[in-house]
Amino acid sequence: MRLLIGLIIAGAGVVAAQSYEARHDHIRGHCTGKLTFDEQGVSFESATEQKHSWKVSYLDARQIQALDSGEFRLLTYKDRKWRLGADREYKLRVADPQFAAQVSPMLENRLERRFVAGLVEKAASPLWEIPAKHLLRFEGTEGVLSAGEDRVVYKSDRLGDSRTWFFSDIDHISRSDLYELTITTYERARSHYGDRKDFNFRLKQPISEQQYDDLWRRIEKSKGLEVSAAGPATDPFLALHQSLEKAAGRPLWAAAGLQPGPASQGPARTLTLPAVPDPRRIIQVESQFNPRAISPKGARGLWQLTPGTARRFGLRVDAHDDERVDPARSTRAATRYLAYLHGLFGDWRLVLAAYNAGESRVLRAIEHGGTRDFYELSRRGLLPEETRRYVPAVLTEEKEKRQ
Numbered sequence: 281m282r283l284l285i286g287l288i289i290a291g292a293g294v295v296a297a298q299s300y301e302a303r304h305d306h307i308r309g310h311c312t313g314k315l316t317f318d319e320q321g322v323s324f325e326s327a328t329e330q331k332h333s334w335k336v337s338y339l340d341a342r343q344i345q346a347l348d349s350g351e352f353r354l355l356t357y358k359d360r361k362w363r364l365g366a367d368r369e370y371k372l373r374v375a376d377p378q379f380a381a382q383v384s385p386m387l388e389n390r391l392e393r394r395f396v397a398g399l400v401e402k403a404a405s406p407l408w409e410i411p412a413k414h415l416l417r418f419e420g421t422e423g424v425l426s427a428g429e430d431r432v433v434y435k436s437d438r439l440g441d442s443r444t445w446f447f448s449d450i451d452h453i454s455r456s457d458l459y460e461l462t463i464t465t466y467e468r469a470r471s472h473y474g475d476r477k478d479f480n481f482r483l484k485q486p487i488s489e490q491q492y493d494d495l496w497r498r499i500e501k502s503k504g505l506e507v508s509a510a511g512p513a514t515d516p517f518l519a520l521h522q523s524l525e526k527a528a529g530r531p532l533w534a535a536a537g538l539q540p541g542p543a544s545q546g547p548a549r550t551l552t553l554p555a556v557p558d559p560r561r562i563i564q565v566e567s568q569f570n571p572r573a574i575s576p577k578g579a580r581g582l583w584q585l586t587p588g589t590a591r592r593f594g595l596r597v598d599a600h601d602d603e604r605v606d607p608a609r610s611t612r613a614a615t616r617y618l619a620y621l622h623g624l625f626g627d628w629r630l631v632l633a634a635y636n637a638g639e640s641r642v643l644r645a646i647e648h649g650g651t652r653d654f655y656e657l658s659r660r661g662l663l664p665e666e667t668r669r670y671v672p673a674v675l676t677e678e679k680e681k682r683q
């Protein structure tokens with residue numbers, strides 16, 4: 281159905297604008313207007329409230345969601361100064377039942393993973409299908425969860441709760457037992473640390489080890505990460521992983537009473553790959569080797585992981601336990617994070633920039649700057665000042681070279 285809607289006029293390469301009647305809800309009352317998708321971006325033109333009109337280019341769209349219920353959300357990169365960390369969000373309601381089906385193919389092409397498909401496209405030949413309940417805070421919805429070659433689909437009878445996630449929309453999956461599955465997506469969560477959103481499912485049939493592993497591998501593969509359990513460390517991030525694992529077991533941080541020392545000496549220098557940052561140097565810059573270090577922003581431990589990142593890479597962080605203060609465990613999590621970032625950026629300067637500023641911030645800088653050169657991005661002011669100083673501080677050799 282959605283493939284039949286020709287937005288691109290053959291030959292001409294011109295994208296026709298699509299407009300929909302949309303409603304903007306206020307605290308009291310609402311206004312109506314026209315929601316338009318054109319070649320440059322998305323705009324809303326209010327018929328009655330001029331100041332509620334807006335226009336956002338696709339480059340400035342951090343996330344767009346079009347649900348089959350007609351709900352439309354657009355999140356921009358423009359930070360609201362009065363609410364740190366929160367971005368500007370526009371919410372509209374579209375009555376046209378074909379809305380999601382019509383705009384989805386166009387948004388998919390333009391926004392890659394920044395578009396969150398609310399539309400349910402049944403996987404062509406599902407690898408598996410499991411009846412499931414999507415757990416929400418107060419109640420859940422009933423539906424069927426299925427995995428396909430490139431996507432996971434949750435089909436619910438409740439309008440607006442069905443979802444299609446392409447593997448590239450999924451950050452990772454996790455589970456605590458065979459009857460539970462959590463899908464962590466790039467859809468923005470309402471809570472703090474809001475770059476990802478968890479969808480928790482209670483499964484009515486168990487997911488087998490094989491089904492779970494297969495899905496996990498496919499998701500990793502969609503990010504360019506080919507994880508093999510065994511085999512020689514031929515790629516740099518696996519080598520870093522192993523080096524860091526080894527380092528984590530060493531008395532340096534495995535024992536209490538960590539001693540700060542010059543990063544240019546000691547066991548970590550046995551790293552064989554020239555461009556790999558010295559993990560001791562990262563720790564020195566992050567925490568001064570203090571495993572209990574805590575930042576005003578809530579980052580903690582040797583590696584100064586945020587709760588969100590720590591959980592994402594396997595640490596327990598809750599009211600009872602905070603494994604970020606465990607040197608060996610947090611080193612393992614940080615290693616996985618660095619490996620993941622290396623899979624994403626393929627360049628250690630960008631990896632470190634992302635470790636400091638967050639990957640979405642760096643991805644956005646690359647997108648806006650049209651270059652993957654860290655120094656070029658820095659020079660043009662596309663990265664935060666702190667990050668511009670952080671990367672050379674960790675890569676001391678680079679600093680010396682540049683001076």
Ligand SMILES: [Zn+2]
Binds near residue numbers: 305306312326332
């Ligand atoms: Zn309005």
